[in-house]
Amino acid sequence: MRSGPLAYALLAVGILVLASTPLYADNYVVRTAAIVAMYGALATSWNFIGGFTGYPSFSTAAFFGLGCYVGAICQRAGVPMVLAWLIATLMVGAFAALLGAIILRLKGHYFAIGSIAVVEVCRLIVSSWSSLTGGGDGLNLPLLTWGPEQVMRFFLFVMLAILILSLIATALVDRSRLGFGLRCIHQNEDAAAMVGIDTTRYKVAAYTLSAVFCAAAGAAYASWTGYIDPTESFQILMTVKVPVMAMLGGAGTLAGPFLGAAAFVLLEEVFWANFLDWNRAILGVVIVLLVFFLPGGLLSLARKRSAGGPA
């Protein structure tokens, strides 16, 4: 599963394409590039718990939404924007570590359901706690006073930075004792404990890693849109979409989740634009076909070719 030069090349090309959009394309394309980078970061984060460790987590939207709210509340209290993002990242990371120690006792489907429940519970708490979060009315954030194009570019680079940080973290984990241990847990948790892996601590570390970049992306997203509300921040659809993206590209690999996110967002845009009534259905069919015919994700195509035939 070691990532070869192909993975690094694909990543470099992908990031360069996204980063260069402001040079030649209009604001719609730049916005799409920023969304690709954001979902790339979310899918790469999910990869720590879902890809390396094999725990099907659907908590992404919870971390993203909490990131939105912590960032927004800090900014409204006068904390400078970037510092607010940092606080959101740290607080949500701590939240994930505490939550993980409880929820990671569940396995398989039970963990999946438990992790979805986290999203709903967070959404309910945020929408009920009106004094702090504005409840269903949402929160307004201080807007940046630059021109629309400048703002667009700024957030493209912010999302790219979060994406790159998540990729660096992935590459580091991939080579380390932690990554090795997580893969052992994925394949056989009992055997992993028996060779001396502290499975609880490792799983909590993976869950926390899967949270911090989501929180950073959420906090940045809140500053970008200038307004957040509970339904928009804690979307069940996001929580399902992100694992699909990671698996589409290739779960457990370095480049896979980002490539999957890019492919997914682009497909979504195409179907959204051309088949307004049917886009969700078509997207569903595409996902089913991909799962059946490409279970190892898009990256497995490249790998097969480089191995000189089907593996």
Next chain:
Amino acid sequence: MTEPILKLEGVCKNFGGLKALTDVSFALAPGEVVGLIGPNGAGKTTLVNVVTGKLPASTGRILFEGKDVAAQKPHEAARRGLARTFQIVQPFPQMTVIENVTAGALFGGGAASVGDARDMARKSLDFVGLAPLADRPAAQLALAARKRLELAKSLAMQPKVLMLDEVNAGLNSSEIDGALALIRKIAESGVTVLIIEHLMKVVLSLSKRLLVLHHGQMIADGPAKEIVADERVIEAYLGQKYAARLKELHHA
């Protein structure tokens, strides 16, 4: 007798109302090779699970090198030097053979880095004779090789006590001979070995001392030859009626 390396004092394990282990006590001296036998369902595997922290003991003390370790987690047992193999082999199927063993060296054997762990893994693969298969995926191995992999993984953890849970089950007789030679080699290197086994041939050829578990109770502990002739042991295996008949036969 020298200070025992592993000592159980009155260990009980209940699953609700079911008493899987009742008041089990025994001690292993460093370097000793001891067989643990007993009919199906006697509690042999439960005993190993309790000693390695996979299951918590309901009551009783487990002393490893004089320290009470009854509350330990499996990974703590592994790091202390209490290794085990599983009756049903537990490889990491999609990893190669050497990666499997590297995991043992890295997390249980105290290797400083992944590279060091790989070197240690290579040594234990050489030891068990799996070096030629090092780069195969573990899932591709035949049963005999998988059992060897399990041994190599445990050895890479630099154990002080190794508990072998039916490492010979399902092997044919020539494979068993190979496994016996290997276990003997492990014992000679100074590791204390507890062999859990159904096959009397294996137990008798390796260990001078036998423990017998029946209905969760330790019914015998002593020199192998005496144990095999012990009436209670024969009863446990063959039932009261047959044991009586066997006795009559001997007397006749």
